Amino acid sequence: MNTKSEPTVLDAGMTLGDHEKGTTADDSARSLSPDNLSFGKEEVFTLESLDPALNAKMHLVNNAIDEIGWTGYHYKLFVLNGFGYAVDSLLLLLQSIIQGQVNLQFYPPFKAGLTIALYIGLLLGALFWGLTADVIGRKWAFNISLLVCSVFTIAAGAAPTYNSLAFFIALSAFGGGGNLILDTTVFLEFLPSSKQWLLTLLACWWGIGQMVAGLIAWPFMSDYSCPATGLCNDSNNMGWRYLMYTCGALVFLMSIARVTVIRLKETPKYCLGQNEDDKVAETLQWMATKYNRPCSLTADQLRACGQVQTSTGAKGKLSVSEFTIHWKGLFLTRKLAISTCLIWFSWTLIGLAYPLYNVFLPTYLATRGAQTGDSSNYTTWRNYAIVNMCGVWGPVLAGFLCNLRLLGRRGTMVVGALVTMVFFFAYTQVRTGAENLGFNCAISFCLNIYYGTLYAYTPEVLPSAHRATGNGISVSFNRIMGIISAVVGVYANTSTPVPIYICAALYIVMAIVAAAFPFEPYGKRSA
Numbered sequence: 001m002n003t004k005s006e007p008t009v010l011d012a013g014m015t016l017g018d019h020e021k022g023t024t025a026d027d028s029a030r031s032l033s034p035d036n037l038s039f040g041k042e043e044v045f046t047l048e049s050l051d052p053a054l055n056a057k058m059h060l061v062n063n064a065i066d067e068i069g070w071t072g073y074h075y076k077l078f079v080l081n082g083f084g085y086a087v088d089s090l091l092l093l094l095q096s097i098i099q100g101q102v103n104l105q106f107y108p109p110f111k112a113g114l115t116i117a118l119y120i121g122l123l124l125g126a127l128f129w130g131l132t133a134d135v136i137g138r139k140w141a142f143n144i145s146l147l148v149c150s151v152f153t154i155a156a157g158a159a160p161t162y163n164s165l166a167f168f169i170a171l172s173a174f175g176g177g178g179n180l181i182l183d184t185t186v187f188l189e190f191l192p193s194s195k196q197w198l199l200t201l202l203a204c205w206w207g208i209g210q211m212v213a214g215l216i217a218w219p220f221m222s223d224y225s226c227p228a229t230g231l232c233n234d235s236n237n238m239g240w241r242y243l244m245y246t247c248g249a250l251v252f253l254m255s256i257a258r259v260t261v262i263r264l265k266e267t268p269k270y271c272l273g274q275n276e277d278d279k280v281a282e283t284l285q286w287m288a289t290k291y292n293r294p295c296s297l298t299a300d301q302l303r304a305c306g307q308v309q310t311s312t313g314a315k316g317k318l319s320v321s322e323f324t325i326h327w328k329g330l331f332l333t334r335k336l337a338i339s340t341c342l343i344w345f346s347w348t349l350i351g352l353a354y355p356l357y358n359v360f361l362p363t364y365l366a367t368r369g370a371q372t373g374d375s376s377n378y379t380t381w382r383n384y385a386i387v388n389m390c391g392v393w394g395p396v397l398a399g400f401l402c403n404l405r406l407l408g409r410r411g412t413m414v415v416g417a418l419v420t421m422v423f424f425f426a427y428t429q430v431r432t433g434a435e436n437l438g439f440n441c442a443i444s445f446c447l448n449i450y451y452g453t454l455y456a457y458t459p460e461v462l463p464s465a466h467r468a469t470g471n472g473i474s475v476s477f478n479r480i481m482g483i484i485s486a487v488v489g490v491y492a493n494t495s496t497p498v499p500i501y502i503c504a505a506l507y508i509v510m511a512i513v514a515a516a517f518p519f520e521p522y523g524k525r526s527a
Contacts, residue, residue: 044461044524053306057272057280058464060305062525064284064297065268066192071291074190076262081187082202083254084179085455086209087149090247091118091176092355093213093388094153095169098240101225104232106162113166115355115486121170123479125177130472133182134326138189138468139266142182146255148175150248157244176251177479181471184459189267189467193525199460200409201399203452207392207444214385216246222378269526273465277302308465329466330473336463339518340470343458346513347474350451351481353506356488356499357424357443383437390441394448402453408522409457413514416449417507424504450510460521 095114103111110116129141152172159165188199224239226232234241258264265286271279281299288295331337394416401412423446427439462470488499 042524044519044521044526051309054272054308054465056305057277057302057308058269060297060301061268061272061280061284062193064295065190066194066525067297068284068288068291068293068295069192070195071287071293073262073287073291074195077187077190078198078202080254080258080262081183082205082208083146083258084176084183085203085205086212087146087176087251087254088122088179089206089209090213090251091122091149091153091173093210094243094247097213097217097221097384098243101221101232101237101240102162102165104226104228105234105237106165108162110490112486112490113162114169115489116483117166117170118173119479119482119486121173122177122482123476125174126181126472126475126479128174129178130181130468130475131323131326133178133185133468133472134270134466135322137266137270138182138186139264141178142186142264143259144255145175145178145182146251146258148172149179150252150255151175153244153248153251155248157241157248172248177475178472180455180475181468184455185468185471186264186267188459188526189269189464191526196460196521196526197399197403199456200402200412200453201395203395203398203448203455204392206452206455207388207395207448210388210391210444211385212250213247214381214388217243218381218385220246221381225377269464272302273308275308323469326466326469329463330470332463335518339461342513342517343461343470344474344477346454346510347458348477348481349506349510349513350454351478352485353503353510354447354451354478355482355485357447357503379433383440386437387440387444391444391448394445395452397445398449398452401449402456402522405522408520409453409460410514410517410520412453413450413457414511416446416451416453417511417514420446420450421504421507421511424500424507428500450507450514454514457517457521460526461517461519464526 095118099112099114102108102114125145129145133141149172152168152175156165156168156172159168184199184202187202188196191198220239220242222239224237224242226237265283266279268280268283271277271283278299280302281297284295284297287293330340398412398416401407401415402409404411407415420443423439423442427443430436430439458474459467459471
């Protein structure tokens with residue numbers, strides 16, 4: 001897409017002074033850095049015809065971020081944003097891990113109540129944190145979401161009844177429901193363009209969360225769980241409570257680290273959309289000074305580009321009109337509208353396919369284990385931990401693949417979805433314990449290639465002023481399908497290969513949709 005504006009409009013990256021001196025946009029960009037390695041890059045899309053001031057300012061800010069480059073601040077962001085990924089996946093698996101033992105202890109009338117409670121909390125959290133992050137900013141939501149999550153996870157471990165347990169799980173999920181939106185948004189809006197592929201690698205923390213849940217569950221659920229028949233109460237069924245206490249305490253430590261290890265400043269691209277030019281320059285100059293890097297951007301350069309028209313002009317105001325502005329901002333052009341709809345469709349598909357496999361993985365492992373001769377508690381939870389350890393490495397490979405010109409983000413998603421589909425079909429032919437474990441490991445690895453890339457692709461192709469809203473709605477579609485999958489899991493027979501065939505078919509559709517995405521972020525900068 002052409003980043004040059006018409007002669008009557010300020011070129012992206014130029015100030016009024018540049019025009020007076022006869023300086024071109026390219027000359028202005030080159031003056032910002034001695035190496036000129038990334039300033040010739042285009043943004044993923046431009047909004048010249050709709051908001052030339054925002055387009056010009058975004059180019060200047062991207063140039064400044066590239067000029068500063070990768071710093072220690074980004075290392076901290078990678079880890080602390082990764083905590084949010086880990087917590088989201090940990091929460092998702094915790095309820096699936098404890099659900100069987102909880103059902104034995106409380107005998108609920110609806111067996112999937114915890115799953116539905118979790119997804120309702122995640123759904124409301126995604127909408128709340130996503131929408132408010134575009135109105136009041138990213139900083140506050142980033143700082144408090146994990147704290148809310150940790151408190152209610154610990155409380156869930158002490159729940160005296162099934163209903164209270166479901167309530168606390170929903171509240172915990174509400175706190176953690178915005179993590180996927182905020183983590184990718186915050187990290188992306190500080191990233192230099194040469195390191196944007198790290199947004200895909202960030203998803204390795206999702207696998208780490210799964211791995212931690214599996215490893216902690218292995219001893220607790222193996223040694224402190226009541227048998228399937230006979231008496232089941234706190235005297236012989238404390239494993240699930242120990243698991244919730246341990247994971248809640250771990251999340252609490254993560255929440256403390258977020259506000260002590262790094263004191264997050266509001267992202268410059270959010271401030272840009274609010275016409276806070278002084279704050280944008282101040283944040284980037286602070287980073288450059290702290291890490292001894294050059295930064296030529298000034299607030300005067302930004303102000304010379306004019307006022308951003310797409311700014312809501314009412315920072316901190318929570319109202320229907322504010323949300324309407326951010327909703328419409330996702331459909332500013334025909335191409336952007338198509339992109340937004342395809343992204344939401346992809347999240348809907350993975351929202352059904354992922355829970356059908358992962359949330360019911362303990363059931364699959366146990367039933368297939370029974371068919372292959374070993375259905376013991378120990379073997380089931382050992383295999384569960386091993387499978388989730390394999391999932392860590394999918395996003396690592398995806399981070400490498402998406403940075404290849406031949407594949408880019410879209411090609412990586414296509415490859416990940418198709419390979420996952422192949423292993424799903426192959427899994428239905430498992431006959432031995434080794435095959436059972438091996439194919440589950442392969443599926444976990446390949447599935448996260450697609451999922452990790454989709455996580456990163458979504459914020460990359462959304463406009464910064466409306467990024468959290470679009471991301472939040474994407475994840476909310478995912479959560480809605482999670483609720484549906486819970487109902488399917490109750491009334492369908494998950495001990496048969498039918499859900500596996502459904503998952504495989506869904507990944508074929510995902511591959512087709514990924515190939516149809518209109519934007520390819522490889523070699524370009526987020527707008």
